[in-house]
Amino acid sequence: MSRVTEDELKKALSTTVIEKKDAKKRWIERMLKSAKSYHKICPYFDKRLGNCFLRQLSEKKGRCEREGKFDGCPVFMGFLENMYDKLVSEGKNLPIDFMDLSLHIY
Numbered sequence: 001m002s003r004v005t006e007d008e009l010k011k012a013l014s015t016t017v018i019e020k021k022d023a024k025k026r027w028i029e030r031m032l033k034s035a036k037s038y039h040k041i042c043p044y045f046d047k048r049l050g051n052c053f054l055r056q057l058s059e060k061k062g063r064c065e066r067e068g069k070f071d072g073c074p075v076f077m078g079f080l081e082n083m084y085d086k087l088v089s090e091g092k093n094l095p096i097d098f099m100d101l102s103l104h105i106y
């Protein structure tokens, strides 16, 4: 029976961490691309009032400072990151389409 050295174990663990980060990054990029295919302006932007629906969920005032341009928006990217972490921790399947993701907001 062969033994695993400490270095081999550390290398295997770090590889797993990198793979998990890559999986998260890939999924976020996929969701962003999918969202852009459906929406020219952020789906969480209230055009009439200029507010951000996502910000309003966590803050009382929730102005969108980007006029609904969600590509690269830290609020939008943070939302995707949080959704990934939440779905993975709950053992749920990750949506492959942004429209399916919007069902998980509430």
Ligand code: SF4
Residues within 6 Å of the ligand: 042, 043, 044, 045, 046, 051, 052, 053, 054, 055, 063, 064, 065, 066, 067, 068, 069, 070, 073, 074, 075, 076
């Ligand atoms: S702050 Fe970002 S997520 Fe919120 S409405 Fe504006 S672009 Fe969308």
